[in-house]
Amino acid sequence: MLKQFFILCSGADTDILNDCSMGEQNKYAGIGATVFFTAVMATIAASYALFTVFDNLYASLFFGVIWGLLIFNLDRYIVSTIKKRDNILDEILQATPRLFLALIIAIVISKPLELKIFEKEINQVLLEQKNDLTLANQNQIAEQFNPKIATLESEISGLNAQVDLKEAEVNALYDTYISEAEGTAGTNLFGKGPVYKEKRDKHDAGLAELQQLKSDTKTKIEAIETQKATLQADYASNVETSQPIIDNFDGLMARITALGELPWLPSFFIFLLFLAIETSPIIAKLLAPKGEFDYKLEDQETAIKTWSMQKIAERKLLLKTDNTINNRVYNEIADEEEVMNYKRKHARTLMQNQADAFLKQQKGIL
Template sequence: MLKQFFILCSGADTDILNNCSNGEQNKYAGIGATVFFTALMATIAACYALYTVFDNLYYSLFFGVIWGLLIFNLDRYIVSTIKKRDNFIDELLQATPRILLAVIIAVVISKPLELKIFEKEINQVLLEQKNDLTLANQNQIAQQFNPKIAETENEILVLKSEIDTKEAEVNALYDTYITEAEGTSGTLKLGKGPVYKEKREKHDAALAELQQLKTDNKAKIAALENQIIALQGEYKANVADSQPIIDSFDGLMARVNALGKLPWLPSFFIFLLFLAIETSPIVAKLLSPKGEFDYKLEDQETIVKFWVNQQVAERQLLVKTDNDINNKVYTEIADEEEVMDYKRKKARELMRFQADAFLKKQKGIL
């Protein structure tokens, strides 16, 4: 049962192969098994690749099985259409397009499995890329907010500088009226005279201005600090919103690119393995000698070919002979008096009809 299934997978003519030896049947069963297991590997590879795209098991299985059936049909067609010839060069030329197709299929099959085999290494590369993208994203977003934050911080520093300048002025006025009272500066008179009172009033006015300035600037500083907090919150929100996009940077194309950053030699050997599996049925048919099945298949094909050629030649000869006979018959009867008289009679009738029709048409015009 299993042998017949693999023979069916090889695409061989079972009616002919059943009449061949067991060795010939086993050869084609082996070719069919290679075709089947190649399609099975293609199904597994496609399911994994599609799972990285859809992230859905059922979709991946459905389309993966369809892809596997497609590869199975292509491989079966490739193997079944290679015919053994008496000249190896002719066989090689016949198989060259099919070998190129097998190479393409091997690349398509091997790549998803490479992604699975080197999954840990690829994840490490993706992690590094995600970290780089995260830092780059944070810097890009920061470039949108840092100038505004810096400008707001400068405004706060200006307001604080105004308070510090005013405090220095008030302190200087305080020292002035105190030293005036002590007699160490100004009029150099001890006591609280008119000059002292004048300087004290000036200090008190400046102190009141300082208090008012502190009140006003503190309100402004609080508003500016709230703006900074809002800008920082908006920055963090933008970073948080864009981070899931970076975290999901592990699709099929990203993994293929990450695989390309790994050493190429292990991936190349895996590709060679699948290339050998994919081309093994073709190579086996090219290298194997012409067997019993090939001779019987050639015999059956040549019987049909020669029979068709014979039928075509007979039809062509029949048409040629019929044309020759018709030409000879018409040549012989062309000189008979009876035929000439009949043609004259019909010609006269035709001329009468034409004359009557012309006369009727002219009357209608008049």
């Protein structure tokens, strides 16, 4: 039962193959098994590749089975159309386009399986790429907010500088009136005289201005800090919003690109393995000598071809003979008096009818 199924997969004519030897049947069962298991591998590969796209198990399995059946049908067609010829060059020319098709199928099948086999290494490459993308994304977003934040910080520094300058001025006034009271500067008179009072009043006025300046500056800085906090919150929100896009950067195309970052030799050997599997039925049929099945198939095909050519030749000969006979018959009766009189009678009648019709038309015009 299993052997019959694999023979069916090989695309061989079962009616002819059933009359062949067991060795011939086993050969085509082996070819059919290769076709079948190649389709199974294609189903697995397509299901995994589609799962990375749809992220849905049932949809991936459904379309994976459809793809596997398509590959099965193509492989079965390729193998079944390879016919043994008496000339090896004719066989190679016959197989060349099918080998190119098998090459394409091998690439399509092997690539998703390579993604699965090297999944851990690909994940590592994707992690590094995601980290680079995260940093680049943060820097790109920061370029939109950093100039505004820097301007606000510059404003805060300017306000603080004004306070510091005013505070230094007040401190200098303080030192002036204290020195005046101690008699170490100014009038050099010890005690709190009129000059001391003047300098003290100037200091107190400056101190009041300093307190007011600090109060106003504090209010302004708080408003600026609020703006700065809003910008920083917007920056964090933009980073948080865009981060899921980077986290989901692990689709099929991203994985194929990441696979290209890995050493090529292991991936190349996996491709060669599937190429060997895909082309093995074709190569086996090319290398194998003509077998019992090939001779019987050729006998059946040539019998039909010969019979068709014979019927075509008979039709051509029949047409040629019939034309020859008709020509001889018409030539023989062409000179008979009876035929001439019959034709003359009907020609006279035809001419009379034409004359009557012309006369009737002319009367109608008048």
